[in-house]
Amino acid sequence: MNFMPVILWSDALVFLLLAAGVFGAWYVRRREYLLLPWRRVGQSATAMVSLLVLSLFFVVGLLDTLHYRAALPEKNGGEKMYSPEVLSVFDKLVTPLRTQTEKTYSAPLAVTLYAKESTSDAQGRVLRDYPRLRYGGAHLVDATQRDENVLWRAIKGAIGGLVVGMLLLVAISSFRRRLVGWARSVPTRAGSKANGGHVTCQPYTLRALLITTLIIAALIGAIANLAPAYHVLGTDKVGQDVLYLSLKSIRTGLIIGTVTTLVTLPLALLLGIAAGYLRGWVDDVIQYIYTVLSSIPSVLLIAAAVLMMQVTIETHPQWFDTSASRADLRLVFLCLILGMTSWTGLCRLLRGETLKLREQEYIQAAQAFGVSSLRILTRHIVPNVMHIILISLVMDFSALVLAEAVLSYVGVGVDPSMISFGTMINAARLEMGREPMVWWALAAAFGFMLVLVLAANLFADAVRDAFDPRLNRTEGTA
């Protein structure tokens, strides 16, 4: 084996979340009443298109989560030596992007650097010109052929992408047909009702999905064909490809958005329903805690906690065998700190809902049977607040991705060596100030974040609508 798998702390948490997600989906599939709102989500074109976009981001993030250390060629007394650099599967897939670093800034699709440099030619004369890039457009003999070459490569890539996309769609539809046929042949259980046991996509939704898939396939194809020869989104100060940076930032954003919920959820759920159901002094204590917590400016609180953690990490270098694991621990702690400060909103929401639920007659019926409080909480209250949790988690996700960017900009975010939208934006502070302006790093971070957060928000909206009993009353009664 010429590599050693590495599981960082954040990787472990992502795998945990993934397992929870898979278990949740399996649990929901077996319960008709839980499946019903998801069917409605499936019928919304916006939701499905944003889910498609989101899942692309997730795939990138997931590939970037599978870490390993490559074996070095030389051995140390028969024992294998591993590189101190931690790479991910994603890094391996896009190796040219990662390794083809230029000297410094270059504009998107450029063949020369962004600034003039003095070079001496064979005769010893000093020339001042834009030097050619080491990798970007290096195959071109004449720099003036660039436009034609770029166009040609883009078209070829897009057509390739379209073909792949279509093949994929054909494969999926034939698989689906077989699945539907299989579902029909198996007698449906008592739970599945008149509207058919299977997810039925409306033609409108299906068409939207089809079009989006093809557009995305063409886009990916074009970029994939261009990327080995050019820097599609330019390079940054140390010559790193901005496209690579943006793609790497996705994982950071996703981890902040999802792992933080691991911290918020138990706190908010436990304290919220305990306060709402038990009332009395429990309620008072919990209310005081979250009122105090939410009245401290959160950036201040986070900054204090992050600085403390930073000092601790720096005084104990022996804890970490690679720099990646150090940066990673800092990321995990950032999630923890963000989680500790952002559970109050959900907690308050859950307390209010529980206050309402505890007066419901089915709770009183359970009390009349002498059912214990813990059992009432788990059997009656938690299932009935689940929709609120789900909605607020999906809504919080985008806010957290943005929060990371803000914190890194302020300087209390992730480790400076970790690639994230925040660090990219932070670097852009100087780039925007120089003349001529370097705009592409900021634009790339902006664009990627916009698409990610927009997709998450649209999806969250669709989820909320699907779970809102007031919007779906007619369906419920009919």
Added chain:
Amino acid sequence: MGDILDVSNLVTQLRNGARIVDDISFSIATGETFALLGESGCGKSMTALSLLRLLPDGVVKVGGTAQLGGVNLFDLRERDMRDVRGGTAAMIFQEPSLSLNPVMTVGQQIVEVLALHQELRGTVAQQRGVELLDQVGIPDAARRVMEYPFQLSGGMKQRVMIAMALAGQPKLLIADEPTTALDVTIQAQVLQLLRDTQAASGMSLLLITHDLGVVAEMAHQVGVMYAGHIVEQASRAQLFAKPLHPYTQKLFAALPGAARRNQPLAAIPGSVPPLGSITQGCRFTPRCDRAWALCSEQTPEWTVLEEGRGVRCHLYGRTEERGLRTEDLAHSPQPTVHSPQSSVLSSKSSALLQVGNLQVHFPIRKGLLQRVTGQVKAVDGVSLEIPHGRTLALVGESGCGKTTLGKALLQLIPPTAGSVKLDGHELTGLAASELRIRRAGMQMVFQDPYASLNPKMRVAEILEEGMAALNIGGNSEARQARIDILLDQVGLERIVKWRYPHEFSGGQRQRIAIARTLAVSPRLLICDEPTSALDVSVQAQILNLLKSLQQELNLSYLFITHNLAVVEYLAHEVCVMYLGRIVERGTAEEVLRSPKHPYTQALLSAVPRIDGSGVERIKLEGDMPSPANPPQGCPFAPRCAHTMESCRASYPPATSHSATHIVHCFLYGRDLG
């Protein structure tokens, strides 16, 4: 007399094509009241909303015409329609507390209507607003116009709604269940007000209701609606003398009452079909016991029988052929199952439940330090006894503490003082673990079957919960067997135990709720208005079920209700409650036939009777006082017609009229010495 409103062939449907209102025609004469009668989900409200073109999203009118005072409503432009709404035709809704804007004073809301439709402004409008409030019988109207809706009681709010409706001087008033949310005594006041207003202004009234009693009091013409059709239309006298359509007949037969005490009610099986589910044939076929093949194949035509009377039923179509059948319909066969109730009655035994001087007080806290500044005396010294296998009805208006009493008996609310003994065991002050042992003896059936079942649990899980909590019923197989038996007992199929509550109708849900309580074999069921959220036909099913369960299992019931007809049908003994105290107690016969307490007398006389045999109405003024601030002495004194000096001084002691009949009133203390 001309017709003010003429509706013909009105059709309203959902966007998916399901017809909510299907081919309805009727007309209302000037100054008359037309009542649309039917159960929930029959399309009554949608008919009214169609007329005012106020249909909710997703519902569209697709056909028919409506002439209001010679103007075709459906041809009007939207801006002209606005003059009709609130102007020519006004509407009042069911829930007065939701129909008034909470951040505007009552006066402002009335002036708004006046400015729109009468073009009155400033002091003139203010003046007129006060006049209107005065007209609807709001005392001290000049002060009330400045008040906000939350300062008014439910009955007052409905009066304000009526005043607002009258502000536009409408020719037609549409009243959608105007008294359903109100107590009996307040309902009597509001109905009287509507009648007086109609007599004074000569407007017509379209009254939408499910209550046959209200129809009997108010209507000139009646249209009976079922699943979007008007199935029968007649004048009140004709309808009440001889209902023709099987559905109407069943509605009458399903009414509980003293006359039907010892026989099961003629319940209509099933419930109103969902909208648009039946497209062929008569919609009542599945629930009709006179249906034959033709009924499910062909939709019956509207048959006019005599002047002003029509029916939509194959029994009356082609009278030549079916003439004979209509004859024998007149006396519909009553179920002749006579229960062995009387034998149960005679077997008297010691009391199952003994309640002594029970008090439930809620502290009122005020100020920074949450000091207790007063007490809401929700239940203030109640004593009662329920023997084995008997039903005690607890009657009273909303807010009198009935439900609090029920929950205090179950120890869901800790009583402040007094004792509750079940089978001789004291329940108050027990530790949670000791109380759990006694829990099985007493259970509660709640009012709202939609709120009393956890939507996320299957029927089997719901039924098993009590057994699991009280650790009875053996292992899980034994419990499943018990669940099957329970479902049989309450008349549900066994396979329903794998379904979720949302798949059931209101009546079926209430059956599940009853089965849940029976799972732990209780001796006493506290039924808190178990039928008030249900339609008449379904109510009959549940009452029959409760009655047969009592005979089978020798259960005792504490039946909390405001519906006196149900009391007459079901109860052996009656307690009348007013402001946390029991004012009169006795057997059902004694209390309902010869009520002694002025409050009981007023309550009984306020109930609308379908036979029209109007007992002389005792009009109660005002509303029940707040239990936080009860009047000195007898709490009923401020509303009582026989108030004396002593009433205001102290609470009257108990006076016995017979061994079982006890009254708390000074009127009788004197007489009996």
